[in-house]
Amino acid sequence: DAKTTQPNSMESNEEEPVHLPCNHSTISGTDYIHWYRQLPSQGPEYVIHGLTSNVNNRMASLAIAEDRKSSTLILHRATLRDAAVYYCILRDKGGSEKLVFGKGTKLTVNP
């Protein structure tokens, strides 16, 4: 599984947008980019995933660079409930049966 690099921590204010970056310079053409988050004392939960095009869902947006060597998870209006560790994960198109978690980015949301 290819590696990803994320900042250890980020801070945001409530109701402001948050842009969480992820670098994956060794990504292969068949790797999907997945994002999960882990709220305190809970299991990880799926946020979004994409291959080449930007993706939107009710939780967030995923912006993927044209060369696919980086991506950004966008929370349009952060709430206190969004405080969590966010993980950027690469998964092969063939569907490697496991998620390989890195250290993630700990997001703090200030009221």
Add this chain to the structure above:
Amino acid sequence: DTAVSQTPKYLVTQMGNDKSIKCEQNLGHDTMYWYKQDSKKFLKIMFSYNNKELIINETVPNRFSPKSPDKAHLNLHINSLELGDSAVYFCASSPREPNTEAFFGQGTRLTVV
């Protein structure tokens, strides 16, 4: 209804004991997993089962033995517990199709004293 449920939520036991953690998913998924999150918060996969068949075993000590009686259940039995086994254990499931969403349980916090 909880999609992936684990029992117990907390488990405190002495070194040398044998314990089990149960996991059930009601999502109809074919694939189930066990992950371990240590005190440094690193999440690492331990096992993966696809339709009751073991497909991933990430060099876990053989004191850990997963058992899948049917595709909705994946239990984790641990023999001769050691202090280093203290961690939070997460069960997860996902559909067979590649690159789909995985669902995680709430975790079982195991403390070995």
